[in-house]
Amino acid sequence: MLEIRNLHATIDDQEILRGIDLQVNAGEVHAIMGPNGSGKSTLAKVLAGHPAYEVTEGEVIYEGKNLLEMDPDERAREGIFMAFQYPVEVPGVSNAQLLRLAYNEKRKHHGLEELDPLEFKELLAERAKLVDMDLSFMSRSVNEGFSGGEKKRNEILQMAVLEPKLAILDETDSGLDIDALRIVADGVNKLRRPDNAIILVTHYQRILNYIIPDYVHVLYRGRIVRSGGKDLALELEEKGYDWIKSEAGVTASA
Amino acid sequence: MMTQATEAKETTLYLEAYEQLRQQAANHTPVWLDRLRAEARERFAQLGFPAPTLEEWRYTNVAPIAKARFVPAWTTDGAAEAGQRWKSRLYSEAQQSALVFVNGRFRPELSSLAALPQGAIALDFEEALQSSHQALIRERLARGAAFDKQHFAALNTVFVGLSGAFIHLAKGVRVEAPIQLLFISDGGPVMAFPRVLVVAERESEATLIERYVGAADQKYFTDAVVEIYVDENAHLEHYKVQEEGLESFHVATTWVALKRAARYHSTTVTLGAQLARHNIAAILTAEGGECRVDGLYMVDTGQHADTHSLIEHRAPRCTSFQLYKGILDGRSRGVFNGRIYVHREAQQTDAYQTNRNLMLSNEARVDTKPQLEIFADDVKCSHGATVGQLEEEELFYLRTRGLSFEKARNLLTYGFAEEVVEKIAVDSIREQLNEVILNRLQATALDVR
Numbered sequence: 001m002l003e004i005r006n007l008h009a010t011i012d013d014q015e016i017l018r019g020i021d022l023q024v025n026a027g028e029v030h031a032i033m034g035p036n037g038s039g040k041s042t043l044a045k046v047l048a049g050h051p052a053y054e055v056t057e058g059e060v061i062y063e064g065k066n067l068l069e070m071d072p073d074e075r076a077r078e079g080i081f082m083a084f085q086y087p088v089e090v091p092g093v094s095n096a097q098l099l100r101l102a103y104n105e106k107r108k109h110h111g112l113e114e115l116d117p118l119e120f121k122e123l124l125a126e127r128a129k130l131v132d133m134d135l136s137f138m139s140r141s142v143n144e145g146f147s148g149g150e151k152k153r154n155e156i157l158q159m160a161v162l163e164p165k166l167a168i169l170d171e172t173d174s175g176l177d178i179d180a181l182r183i184v185a186d187g188v189n190k191l192r193r194p195d196n197a198i199i200l201v202t203h204y205q206r207i208l209n210y211i212i213p214d215y216v217h218v219l220y221r222g223r224i225v226r227s228g229g230k231d232l233a234l235e236l237e238e239k240g241y242d243w244i245k246s247e248a249g250v251t252a253s254a
Numbered sequence: 255m256m257t258q259a260t261e262a263k264e265t266t267l268y269l270e271a272y273e274q275l276r277q278q279a280a281n282h283t284p285v286w287l288d289r290l291r292a293e294a295r296e297r298f299a300q301l302g303f304p305a306p307t308l309e310e311w312r313y314t315n316v317a318p319i320a321k322a323r324f325v326p327a328w329t330t331d332g333a334a335e336a337g338q339r340w341k342s343r344l345y346s347e348a349q350q351s352a353l354v355f356v357n358g359r360f361r362p363e364l365s366s367l368a369a370l371p372q373g374a375i376a377l378d379f380e381e382a383l384q385s386s387h388q389a390l391i392r393e394r395l396a397r398g399a400a401f402d403k404q405h406f407a408a409l410n411t412v413f414v415g416l417s418g419a420f421i422h423l424a425k426g427v428r429v430e431a432p433i434q435l436l437f438i439s440d441g442g443p444v445m446a447f448p449r450v451l452v453v454a455e456r457e458s459e460a461t462l463i464e465r466y467v468g469a470a471d472q473k474y475f476t477d478a479v480v481e482i483y484v485d486e487n488a489h490l491e492h493y494k495v496q497e498e499g500l501e502s503f504h505v506a507t508t509w510v511a512l513k514r515a516a517r518y519h520s521t522t523v524t525l526g527a528q529l530a531r532h533n534i535a536a537i538l539t540a541e542g543g544e545c546r547v548d549g550l551y552m553v554d555t556g557q558h559a560d561t562h563s564l565i566e567h568r569a570p571r572c573t574s575f576q577l578y579k580g581i582l583d584g585r586s587r588g589v590f591n592g593r594i595y596v597h598r599e600a601q602q603t604d605a606y607q608t609n610r611n612l613m614l615s616n617e618a619r620v621d622t623k624p625q626l627e628i629f630a631d632d633v634k635c636s637h638g639a640t641v642g643q644l645e646e647e648e649l650f651y652l653r654t655r656g657l658s659f660e661k662a663r664n665l666l667t668y669g670f671a672e673e674v675v676e677k678i679a680v681d682s683i684r685e686q687l688n689e690v691i692l693n694r695l696q697a698t699a700l701d702v703r
């Protein structure tokens with residue numbers, strides 16, 4: 001589904017990604033871990049098409065197409081979704097308005113009929129259950145006045161409505177208490193299917209107790225320095241990132 | 255440098271119109287009104303049009319108004335067919351509670367007051383002057399809008415009583431239907447001077463809508479003055495929707511006095527005219543008054559919209575909120591000058607003011623100046639102003655949800671306006687404004703139902 005080859009990216013002329021290689025197939029969950037500043041969120045944003053980042057080398061192939069040539073909205077309509085680490089507030093636009101617009105943009109893109117507000121309301125009510133969200137949130141402005149946990153749940157609600165092929169969850173677990181984490185993780189698990197894939201960017205192993213990854217990759221200084229199964233996350237939790245840092249340091253100087 | 259001679263010329267048109275009027279109308283105008291007009295005439299003759307050297311007019315040059323030649327509204331026939339063309343601009347909630355004016359003339363055949371309950375009166379101003387309300391009008395008229403200092407209020411007062419409405423709500427009367435005053439200009443270079451006096455007696459409640467519309471290609475001039483009294487515990491909701499033609503000039507003065515525990519909420523929407531200036535003053539004269547004075551201006555190339563507001567706290571424990579938002583596109587110009595004045599006696603004042611401007615073009619310009627003058631020591635006051643473009647992060651967020659750049663931009667702009675629009679309690683005003691906003695953005699395809 002997604003193939004990243006030797007990806008380099010910069011922001012303000014500073015190189016953050018220094019040669020990422022990663023292959024993600026349908027049905028897989030990949031966890032990207034790493035210490036702060038290792039480039040995890042940059043990778044997520046580059047895949048979503050954030051205009052502040054410049055790709056200087058390498059390529060990303062998504063469903064046989066050159067992803068880097070696509071605008072962020074085209075990527076979204078083609079099935080890529082990023083749950084933001086810091087979801088943006090959109091005053092004056094209700095959650096229901098945005099969700100229906102986004103949903104219909106995608107339907108139009110795929111040659112399907114748009115849903116009218118009534119039809120969409122039904123769909124929304126059903127999807128909102130997945131993340132245990134009260135319908136009163138639908139008439140409120142997008143993320144405005146939401147608590148941290150509500151914002152993260154709202155991101156997963158958007159994911160549930162848009163049904164992406166590839167979902168990139170950027171530190172969706174950060175700032176969540178254990179109950180909120182469980183709701184969010186349950187929601188994500190219910191959306192897992194053999195034909196979609198998830199990239200889970202996280203600093204902590206905690207969320208991986210709920211969303212079990214097939215692969216764990218450790219990012220350090222813009223490169224994947226280690227890959228493994230779900231046990232790698234536990235090892236990291238036990239030994240801390242210093243272990244990776246010293247190992248990477250040795251490798252670099254060797 | 256303006257010479258004495260040209261200044262004289264600029265006022266001549268108006269002074270001559272006054273002379274003609276005086277000769278025609280001498281018989282049936284009350285003596286006190288004649289005197290008021292004469293006083294205003296003297297004042298206007300001295301003041302003339304405001305020069306840009308005056309602080310209050312620093313950013314708004316009214317020379318285009320002063321130099322233009324207009325025809326007095328009362329010499330026109332009030333074009334009946336124009337009324338037919340524009341009568342759809344009555345909001346559906348106000349079909350049975352509306353007064354319609356065409357080119358400054360009252361059109362009874364387009365007006366209906368069937369929905370007004372007993373104790374609520376809305377009359378064409380000329381008619382009101384002949385009614386039993388004359389004494390009340392005499393007592394309250396021209397007490398607030400200071401025609402001794404304000405050029406355009408003086409000019410309006412020279413012609414007071416010819417156009418506009420008198421609205422009276424007796425004690426405890428509640429009017430369900432919003433009372434709409436529709437001012438239509440569609441008869442060439444007409445000058446009209448609508449004057450509205452609203453007296454909401456204690457514990458009364460009503461909604462007032464002023465709407466100004468006009469032909470897109472005609473260079474006409476509206477100089478309106480609205481004076482409002484909200485007495486003890488009364489509650490007035492006030493909407494002003496200014497959609498004048500894009501060649502026109504619109505100058506308006508709104509003056510509101512609130513008594514004890516009175517509530518006044520207003521939303522002013524400025525969409526039309528090449529040059530618009532609105533002076534709005536709300537005076538909290540007694541304890542416990544509450545006012546909310548909101549506004550939205552949305553302008554494009556060739557338009558200049560100026561709001562000068564004054565919220566004056568004269569008494570303790572009053573509350574004022576003010577939110578003005580501007581959307582400026584093309585080579586447009588906006589001015590916001592908001593002054594909050596808290597007198598020494600006005601302890602425990604709670605005053606809040608914000609002006610936010612969204613610049614959709616690099617060629618647009620806005621001058622914003624919030625001012626706080628506080629002479630009491632136990633108050634809660636805050637104010638602020640921002641001028642900015644759409645946030646990159648917000649645009650990116652919406653694009654990652656599949657919205658094109660254009661749709662994301664339009665949705666954010668729509669959302670920016672919504673903060674003001676969504677508070678409007680009359681459904682058809684809200685719906686109409688949303689439609690206008692999306693039309694202006696050329697985003698009618700943006701389905702925000």
